[in-house]
Amino acid sequence: MNPRQHRQPVMGTVLINTRTAPTFAEAQVLFQTFLEVKEIEGLRPRTLSDHQVYFKGLVDFVRMSQSENLEEVTLSVDVIRQYILYLKKEKGIWDNHPWLAKDHAHKRGLSPVTINVRLRTLKCFFRYLTREGYMQEDLSAKIKLLKTDKDRIVALDKQQVTALLHQPNLQSYAGSRDYAVMLLLLDTGLRISEALGLTLYDIDLKTHALVVPAHLAKNGKSRELPISPATVQALLKLKSQTQRSLPEGDRLFYSIYGDPLEPSGFRRQLTRYAKRAGIEQTRVSPHVFRHTFAKFYILNGGDAFTLQRLLGHSTMDMVRVYIQMFTSDVQAQHQRYSPVQGILGKTQRRTRMDLRHR
Structure with missing residues (x-):
């Protein structure tokens, strides 16, 4: 009898997720690895902090609208689209702000520009998941940025x-x-x-x-x-x-x-x-x-x-x-300052004055 026949290998084993996408509980763990990778790549602390804040916003939405148990919810296009609709229509503009939240509680729905800032950071995480083999489908390719108006840049006089x-x-x-x-x-x-x-x-x-x-x-x-x-x-x-x-x-x-x-x-x-x-x-x-x-x-x-x-x-x-x-x-x-305007402007003024005196 072969003594190895009933033994299970313990070296070189790989845990394979047979699903096509991680749950949000798994995504939270993967997100920490993603942050470490981005830190190694040289992202600034402020940028890393933005990634954390915007991913937490998505997780909070899932807990509020889907399930408190993040193991029950899979990261998918449908969930992300529901999140975008929430940001457009229901999200308080000044939620969690230390002094503006109370006075502006009635203001709901973020601007397309603000939503796109959040989406760009999330799409970066989704690309990482696909590139590293944690997701079969590239969510970043399916989630489009919102159309925005080309607002005039505000400047003071x-x-x-x-x-x-x-x-x-x-x-x-x-x-x-x-x-x-x-x-x-x-x-x-x-x-x-x-x-x-x-x-x-x-x-x-x-x-x-x-x-x-x-x-x-x-x-x-x-x-x-x-x-x-x-x-x-x-x-x-x-x-x-x-x-x-x-x-x-x-x-x-x-x-x-x-x-x-x-x-x-x-x-x-x-x-x-x-x-x-x-x-x-x-x-x-x-x-x-x-x-x-x-x-x-x-x-x-x-x-x-x-x-x-x-x-x-x-x-x-x-x-x-x-x-x-x-x-x-x-x-x-x-x-005001064109040389032509300065030269011809004087000539034209003299011509008008000459005509008045005729």
């Missing part, structure tokens, strides 16, 4: 910028800080996460330059930016105020409690300043300051390639959008 800069109380630390942040955003086009993540080691106030470190940049590449004398003066004043209370602190911007200033905290301040300035028809946010920088850079004759480098875009796509969106403003500037 000079009067609105001036009104906002007059709102902070420069006699207080918070006011000096907010004024310096606004100047820095307008002067450089930095993303708010980049600006608030800067340390004293990233900025040279003598040479009027700063470096956005690679770990802060969205594209993972560091870049050097010039800053104007007015911004330098505001930062020097803020640095002096900070060092009196936090002599060991190395960040540029702190909360009044001594913690690093968070983007959400600055957004709240901007909302208050906009209300006090009477700006109601134009959305005011840190990213609108970035658009405003791009707008005035173009209007003042800046070239597209330098703008791309300053903004930290990996391609020219967004820069082209800026140029297209601000075409009417460029045309207005052209009418």
